[in-house]
Amino acid sequence: MADTGNDSDISFESADEGEDVIQEPKPSQEEVSDNVKKKEEDVSGSKDGETLSGDPASENKDAGLEDVELGMSDRKETNTKDSEIHKDEEQQGICSDERTEGNSVTDSSGKEGAESLVQEVGTSETTAKDENSKNAKLEENLEGFAESPTNQSIDRASASSVLVDDESSSKETSSAGGGSWGSWGSSWSGWGTSLLSSASATVSAVSGSVGKVIENVESTLGVPKPEDLPCDQGESSDQKQDGQSEATDSQEEGHQASSPGAAVGSFFSYSASALTSAVGKTVTGGLDALESLGKKTMDVLQDGDPGLRRKRAYLRGNRRDQPNLSQLLREAKEEAEERSRLEVEEEERHKCHFGWLFEQNQGLAHLEALEILSNESETKVEATVGGGEDTSLEPLKTELMEIKDAFELEDVESEENDESGDFVNTITEHLFSLSIAATPNKLKKVQTDAHSWLANLEEESEEKEKPTAKEIHQKAMEVLADLTARSIEQFHKTGELLLLKQITEENKSPIQQATSLSKLTSVLCAEVSFVASKFSEKLSRIAASSPDAETVNGYITNIFLEASNSTSYIQDAFQLLLPVMQVVAIDKRDTSQ
Amino acid sequence: MAAASNAEELTGLPPEVIWEYQFRLILVGDSTVGKSSLLRRFCDGKFDEVSDPTVGVDFYARLIEVAPGRRVKLQLWDTAGQERFRSITTSYYRNSVGVMLVYDISNRKSFENLQEWLLEAQENVIYPHATTYMIVGHKADLEDEKREVLKEEGERFSRAYGMAFIETSAKACINVEAAFSVMAKEIYVKLQEGDLSIVEGWDGIKGGFSAPRETLRLEDNKSKQSVCC
Numbered sequence: 001m002a003d004t005g006n007d008s009d010i011s012f013e014s015a016d017e018g019e020d021v022i023q024e025p026k027p028s029q030e031e032v033s034d035n036v037k038k039k040e041e042d043v044s045g046s047k048d049g050e051t052l053s054g055d056p057a058s059e060n061k062d063a064g065l066e067d068v069e070l071g072m073s074d075r076k077e078t079n080t081k082d083s084e085i086h087k088d089e090e091q092q093g094i095c096s097d098e099r100t101e102g103n104s105v106t107d108s109s110g111k112e113g114a115e116s117l118v119q120e121v122g123t124s125e126t127t128a129k130d131e132n133s134k135n136a137k138l139e140e141n142l143e144g145f146a147e148s149p150t151n152q153s154i155d156r157a158s159a160s161s162v163l164v165d166d167e168s169s170s171k172e173t174s175s176a177g178g179g180s181w182g183s184w185g186s187s188w189s190g191w192g193t194s195l196l197s198s199a200s201a202t203v204s205a206v207s208g209s210v211g212k213v214i215e216n217v218e219s220t221l222g223v224p225k226p227e228d229l230p231c232d233q234g235e236s237s238d239q240k241q242d243g244q245s246e247a248t249d250s251q252e253e254g255h256q257a258s259s260p261g262a263a264v265g266s267f268f269s270y271s272a273s274a275l276t277s278a279v280g281k282t283v284t285g286g287l288d289a290l291e292s293l294g295k296k297t298m299d300v301l302q303d304g305d306p307g308l309r310r311k312r313a314y315l316r317g318n319r320r321d322q323p324n325l326s327q328l329l330r331e332a333k334e335e336a337e338e339r340s341r342l343e344v345e346e347e348e349r350h351k352c353h354f355g356w357l358f359e360q361n362q363g364l365a366h367l368e369a370l371e372i373l374s375n376e377s378e379t380k381v382e383a384t385v386g387g388g389e390d391t392s393l394e395p396l397k398t399e400l401m402e403i404k405d406a407f408e409l410e411d412v413e414s415e416e417n418d419e420s421g422d423f424v425n426t427i428t429e430h431l432f433s434l435s436i437a438a439t440p441n442k443l444k445k446v447q448t449d450a451h452s453w454l455a456n457l458e459e460e461s462e463e464k465e466k467p468t469a470k471e472i473h474q475k476a477m478e479v480l481a482d483l484t485a486r487s488i489e490q491f492h493k494t495g496e497l498l499l500l501k502q503i504t505e506e507n508k509s510p511i512q513q514a515t516s517l518s519k520l521t522s523v524l525c526a527e528v529s530f531v532a533s534k535f536s537e538k539l540s541r542i543a544a545s546s547p548d549a550e551t552v553n554g555y556i557t558n559i560f561l562e563a564s565n566s567t568s569y570i571q572d573a574f575q576l577l578l579p580v581m582q583v584v585a586i587d588k589r590d591t592s593q
Numbered sequence: 594m595a596a597a598s599n600a601e602e603l604t605g606l607p608p609e610v611i612w613e614y615q616f617r618l619i620l621v622g623d624s625t626v627g628k629s630s631l632l633r634r635f636c637d638g639k640f641d642e643v644s645d646p647t648v649g650v651d652f653y654a655r656l657i658e659v660a661p662g663r664r665v666k667l668q669l670w671d672t673a674g675q676e677r678f679r680s681i682t683t684s685y686y687r688n689s690v691g692v693m694l695v696y697d698i699s700n701r702k703s704f705e706n707l708q709e710w711l712l713e714a715q716e717n718v719i720y721p722h723a724t725t726y727m728i729v730g731h732k733a734d735l736e737d738e739k740r741e742v743l744k745e746e747g748e749r750f751s752r753a754y755g756m757a758f759i760e761t762s763a764k765a766c767i768n769v770e771a772a773f774s775v776m777a778k779e780i781y782v783k784l785q786e787g788d789l790s791i792v793e794g795w796d797g798i799k800g801g802f803s804a805p806r807e808t809l810r811l812e813d814n815k816s817k818q819s820v821c822c
Contacts, residue, residue, distance in 0.1 A: 340611075344611070360654075362651075362652040362653075362654070365652035365654075365668065365670075366652065368688075368796070369649070369650055369652075369670075369685065372684050372685065372687075372688075373681070373684060376684055492649070493648050493649060496648060496649030496650075496678070496681050497648065497649075499680070499681055500677055500678070500680075500681070
């Protein structure tokens with residue numbers, strides 16, 4: 001009954017997805033296959049149009065079967081070809097989206113068909129059974145035959161005209177189910193319910209075996225749970241139904257030709273019976289397809305990987321890698337922390353480092369600020385005397401040169417300033433000779449502190465509690481750094497004050513001021529070396545009686561080294577004052593003119 | 594008072610704390626508004642009733658936490674407010690990433706001069722748009738009858754220029770910590786968001802430089818000891 005229906009209506013015949021395959025290969029598969037294969041090749045070469053009749057189409061299906069047997073990769077190729085061919089078939093008037101949809105219907109192993117035709121399935125259980133048995137037989141003969149969906153699509157590829165019908169009717173199959181279910185829901189409800197109940201039995205059986213196959217494949221591979229699958233598929237088929245019900249109207253119009261004059265109701269009852277058998281075949285065919293697909297997949301998967309050990313490890317490996325990565329990062333972090341802790345300790349040891357202490361005392365900041373002043377002054381000087389050969393500038397240039405000469409440091413004159421009073425007095429004197437209101441309070445304090453500390457050391461040495469060599473070294477560094485920083489600060493302040501243009505009558509000439517600055521520098525440097533030698537003296541006394549003389553000697557060397565650093569800082573700062581002094585000279589000349 | 598204990602706590606930080614960046618801030622404003630006092634309170638935790646006027650510029654430094662576990666070193670340039678130093682102090686703006694404009698709430702003139710200070714700052718900073726400004730109304734401990742500038746006025750001024758505003762007192766230790774914290778955080782956020790960056794040859798922002806950088810650090814901390822003034 002169903003068969004008749006199918007035969008009479010071409011569109012349904014092709015719509016049956018797997019069914020045709022089941023029916024058509026009645027001629028022995030092996031016989032046809034060779035020819036078909038050739039044909040297949042031809043077809044895929046010369047594309048469509050050659051095979052429009054039903055027979056070649058079926059043969060092509062067989063060819064497709066063969067093809068599938070060759071392996072999954074081949075099948076993929078064929079599919080790709082199919083879709084390419086499809087795209088060329090513009091006369092179909094069906095957009096490629098729809099086609100893809102049709103394909104996906106097929107590829108989802110007839111599930112969609114099963115769902116949309118649930119109503120009808122029940123009415124012809126017998127047919128379905130028949131088909132089942134047919135299927136079983138066929139399956140025995142043809143290994144991999146069940147890939148009927150794929151065959152179907154191959155079929156489409158080779159026989160384009162068939163395809164057109166195939167496509168549209170496959171649409172209708174589902175739309176007839178889905179669309180009518182919605183539009184005529186009320187009148188159909190009674191019938192639908194009964195259909196549904198009987199159908200559900202079939203479907204549940206079907207889905208049961210589908211589930212098994214899926215389970216088989218998936219459990220071995222550790223892919224998402226089969227439970228999730230029905231939901232997903234349900235969703236997707238819902239979506240399809242929606243889309244297709246929209247298309248229903250237009251498609252029905254197109255099919256008026258195949259069922260002219262038929263009332264909608266009769267059309268549906270007619271199609272229902274046709275569909276019933278079709279679906280039964282589709283479902284079972286699809287199932288078989290799935291099963292052999294699964295088997296095939298397993299074969300391929302297990303090829304060269306017995307027990308799937310490697311693939312399993314690969315799939316699970318991803319999960320295990322993550323903790324590994326975080327572990328790795330954590331270890332790296334710990335390592336980095338450990339290293340930075342060591343660095344901090346290292347830094348602590350450097351706490352008695354001259355450079356660091358110098359910065360802590362803002363010596364660097366003062367030096368930087370002094371540099372800013374110096375650079376600006378230099379720009380100013382260059383702007384004044386740099387440009388052109390102005391003879392009126394000659395006296396000024398000479399003066400500037402003289403100032404520069406005054407900045408050439410002579411060797412430290414003497415070391416008379418053993419006493420703190422001398423030091424402070426000398427400095428104050430020199431600063432006063434610069435005619436600036438700067439008092440060397442900070443310098444004085446540092447110097448006094450250092451001297452009293454050293455004096456205390458002398459006294460303490462008579463008692464039992466002596467500072468260790470390390471402590472003396474530390475103190476020496478502190479004193480040197482502080483002294484240097486304060487010296488730089490003094491120069492910085494001097495520079496600032498010099499630039500304030502506090503020019504009065506009794507001002508000394510810039511050359512005199514430069515000489516004073518030079519002397520001041522000498523005094524400061526002398527003080528640095530004096531302090532350094534005092535500390536070294538103490539240390540060498542310890543070194544003589546110390547078992548660890550080497551370390552102490554290292555300290556002494558370090559003190560002398562840093563003392564020379566200190567001296568060069570001070571002299572650098574002094575040199576930075578040269579442009580400042582020259583600006584003073586320029587300003588003075590400007591005001592006097 | 595919370596600020597007071599806070600300040601006490603932070604001044605006692607060990608010198609070898611890690612800092613990520615160094616921000617250079619400059620404090621400007623009329624003479625005797627209390628710039629040096631503010632800085633001395635912030636850095637040394639001390640307050641002197643009498644102090645000498647600043648000559649040219651002085652320097653202070655302190656670490657401050659700008660985000661949990663993130664410290665920056667503030668290098669603070671304390672400029673002389675006296676008019677005679679103006680020509681010199683303008684040279685010091687260029688390497689600053691932030692400018693604190695300080696006025697005395699009991700000195701109307703110092704508030705009115707803010708406009709001028711702001712103009713001077715904008716003319717002399719290297720990156721005018723990247724510079725963060727803040728208005729600080731100082732001597733907030735003074736009783737109301739001595740107040741010559743209302744808090745609202747200060748707020749209005751700062752809002753007009755899109756700056757942060759705070760009233761502080763070095764003497765009573767009010768908001769001293771907060772003032773610098775607000776500024777440092779604002780700069781830090783700008784830095785994090787890419788509005789600011791370390792520029793070679795510009796000392797407004799520096800990376801902590803004493804830590805070797807080849808080590809893998811998940812948290813990009815640079816260790817550097819710093820002052821506890």
